[in-house]
Amino acid sequence: MEWFEALALLVGSIIFLMALGMPVALAFLAANIIGAYIFMGGERGVGQLLSNGLGALTKYALVPIPLFLLMGEIFFHTGLGGRMFTAIDKLLGRLPGRLSYVTVLGGTAFSTLSGSSMGSTALLGSLMVPEMGRRGYKPHMSIGPILGTGGLAIIIPPSALAVLLATLAQIDVAALLLAGG
Numbered sequence: 125m126e127w128f129e130a131l132a133l134l135v136g137s138i139i140f141l142m143a144l145g146m147p148v149a150l151a152f153l154a155a156n157i158i159g160a161y162i163f164m165g166g167e168r169g170v171g172q173l174l175s176n177g178l179g180a181l182t183k184y185a186l187v188p189i190p191l192f193l194l195m196g197e198i199f200f201h202t203g204l205g206g207r208m209f210t211a212i213d214k215l216l217g218r219l220p221g222r223l224s225y226v227t228v229l230g231g232t233a234f235s236t237l238s239g240s241s242m243g244s245t246a247l248l249g250s251l252m253v254p255e256m257g258r259r260g261y262k263p264h265m266s267i268g269p270i271l272g273t274g275g276l277a278i279i280i281p282p283s284a285l286a287v288l289l290a291t292l293a294q295i296d297v298a299a300l301l302l303a304g305g
Contacts, residue, residue, distance in 0.1 A: 125163075130159075130162075130163065133158075133159075133162075134155050134158070134159050137151075137154070137155045137158055138151050138152060138155045141154055141155070156173060157170060157173065160172065160173040183291060185287065185290065185291045185297045186287065186288070186291055188239065188282070188284070188287050188297070188301075189284045189287055189288065192238050192239035192240045192243065192282075192284050193238075193240055193243055193284075195237060195238045195239070195243075196234075196238040196240055196243030196244070196246070196247060197243075199234065199237070199238065199247065200246075200247055200250070205230075205234060205247050205251060206251055208230055208233060208234065209226055209230045209251060209252070212226050212229050212230050212233070213226045216229075223252065223255065223256050223259060223261065223266075224265075224268075224269045226252070227248055227252045227256075227269040227270055227273060228269050228272065228273050228276075230248070230252075231244050231245075231247075231248050231269075231270070231273030231274070231276070231277060232273060232276065232277070232280065234247060234248075234277075235273070235276070235277030235278075235280045235283075236280055236281075236282075239281075239282040239283050239284050239287075240277070240283075240284050241274050241275070241277040241278040241283070241284070241285070242274075244273065244274055244277040245270060245271070245273070245274030245277070248270040248273060248274070249270055252266065252269075252270060253266050253267070253270070281301060282301045286300055286301065287300075287301070
């Protein structure tokens, strides 16, 4: 089987399963199992897929990633994120365009605590977009600082990306996080 036929089979199976109403994650999992069965030698291929998947999930080095996400959820649900933004807002005083600065500074502070770019962007979007709308910001002006800070959050240590890259490169995760990223 040529590579383009294999690609068409896998992409087609994903699209077909999602069209049937299957959740995206399960459609991708099913396509991976089908691909492992066809291209890796039947049951041996599926066994290898399961073995590799289980080995990847049980790596101790990847533990900080869900903990970063948990930290972001705790900040959001306890209201600490809102309080942090209120404190930064009061520190900036009567500065023109202050909410954009609050978004960037608060997002930077939050990303140093959560380590997650997605979590930081989600928190900023849920807290700052409605507030900016109430204060007269246009929607495209309120999204700009949020997306910019989301891109910045991924490079501020500690970051989930640093943990993932350290795991892939077989570098000590603790040393990388202590070194700053």
